[in-house]
Amino acid sequence: MSERKMVHKITHVTVRDVRFPTSLEQHGSDAMHTDPDYSTAYVVVHTDSGLQGFGFTFTLGKGTEIVVCAVRALAGLVVGKSLQEIVSDFRGFYRLLSSDGQMRWLGPEKGVIHLATAAVLNAVWDLWARAEGKPLWKLLVDMDPKQIVSCVDFRYITDALTEEEALDILVKAQEGKQQREDQMLKEGYPAYTTSCAWIGYSDEQLKQLCTDALKSGWTKFKVKVGADLEDDTRRCRLIRQMIGPDKTLMIDANQRWDVSEAIGWVSSLAEFKPLWIEEPTCPDDILGHAAISKALAPLGIGVATGEQCQNRVMFKQFLQASALQFVQIDSCRLGSVNENLAVLLMAHKFKVPVCPHAGGVGLCELVQHLILFDYICVSGSLSNRMCEYVDHLHEHFTSPVVIHDAHYMPPKDPGYSCEMLESSVKKHQYPEGDVWKQHKNN
CATH class of the missing domain: 3.30.390.10 (Enolase-like, N-terminal domain)
Known part of the structure; x- marks a missing residue:
């Protein structure tokens, strides 16, 4: 057998x-x-x-x-x-x-x-x-639409997306599927970088990292904001000057503000032409996000959120309330692939682009599979779409992400790219691993 x-x-x-x-x-x-x-x-x-x-x-x-x-x-x-x-x-x-x-x-x-x-x-x-x-993205891509739908729990979301509608989306996307798969294998999926502008980095570090990223072909950059407006203005100006007017800039407040504060603060940063403000307020505040979205629309700034959105039901409401212009899925916050499939299908129905959250440890490795599936089998579009990339800790994985010319190249190894090197796991296990023993002694 x-x-x-x-x-x-x-x-x-x-x-x-x-x-x-x-x-x-x-x-x-x-x-x-x-x-x-x-x-x-x-x-x-x-x-x-x-x-x-x-x-x-x-x-x-x-x-x-x-x-x-x-x-x-x-x-x-x-x-x-x-x-x-x-x-x-x-x-x-x-x-x-x-x-x-x-x-x-x-x-x-x-x-x-x-x-x-x-x-x-x-x-x-x-x-x-x-x-x-098979790599996970390929397992999904090769599945029959009915089988994909059978992995999704539609409970609580049928008022926004029925099983029949989901099946219809997947069946329609069969057209051109092979070409899109071939394209991904050749070109990869477009990425943006967050590695240049963490809030704790000095201006010198920012400049150096930005220079390196530009040399490596990066065209889309995200800056962390929200602690101090004067500081944000300086850092956004610095990055915008370095990348020039034609490249994409996004800003991310990580839930720092109240609704009115978010609107005022982002309006002050509008001169730097950010594509989106990410997590402007409490991640559970759907109506707050809707108010911010409405207020910032005349400035051409969208709202992005999702890395701390708890489940498909909240995503449903964000979409129903026009509370976000960019859906950010996370491969470890939602109930794995099953729940992420529900969100990808809803986002497509509501015509909102999906730009996944990644970074941390291993999130890039996982979410690349989901966004490849989204393009090949659901959305069929790269318009206003990109996947976050952060250059940390990939060396601890047996199948680390491969970035080529600011694009995620489709993984080839079987599995979901989750496996870590046993030596890394042992060394970083808490609290008994060598790294933490040493940490304790310092």
Whole structure:
């Protein structure tokens, strides 16, 4: 019997707390998260065939141990199931994890329990792609539209997108699909960089990183704002002068402002022609985002959000309320691929471009698969679309992202690009890994 036909029964699930001390050099610093230690709750799904699935969710250090506990609590729902059983009713399996009669009280479908759900499901999707010998994006691209739809839980979103409409979108996108896949393999998916302008970086560092990025072919840049208007004005002016008037600039406040404050602050920065303001206010405030969107529209500035949007239901409301002009999905905040598929399909119906959130540790590795699928099988468009890229911590993965001329090149290795090097995991495991022992002693 070939390995592909094997049942792959899940025997156990392991999870580890893996943290990187990125706060030491202010990597990832923004107006709200001033000292992040990029971290993951790293999950391995083990099977009786020896095949493993790797997955994780992303955190900022403290609290990762809480996600680890939640993963352990969910593991009981997974052990004993076969891969075949799961993927033949993936919607049912998603619902089993997200709607357990007792544990859903801790969410439902939000917070720590949902982050843990994402980590487990990411590992299951990785396992499936490995069993099929395909990178995850290709597993999705090769699926029949009916099979894609069967992975999505439409509960609570049918007033915005029905199963029939989703199927129709996927069937229509079959036309030209092969050409788009060939194009991606050749050119890759357009990316933008956030690595040049973290809020904790000095002006000298900003200039140097910006110069290097321009030399490497980057044309789209994001600047962190929100702590101090005078400082933001200076930094935006500096970046705009360096990149010139024809390149794209975005700004990101990481939820720092109240609604009226956001409108005033961004209006003050309008001279630098930002394409969007990202996370201008509380990520749960749909009507607040709608008010900001309306106020900034005459200035030609869109609103982008989604990296901390809790679930498909909130995305539904953001779209229904015209509260965002750019949808930002996250591969570890939502309930893995299943829930992200729902959001990609809704965004297409509402004609809002998807520009994923990435960065952190491993988010670039994961989300590239989703955005390739979106272009090849859903949107069929690159207009106003790009995927975030941050140049941190890729060296810890067995299949790190490949960026060529500011484009994500489609991954070739089987799986969801989640697997970390065992040596990196051991070294950065918290609190017993060498990096943290050393940290403690300094």
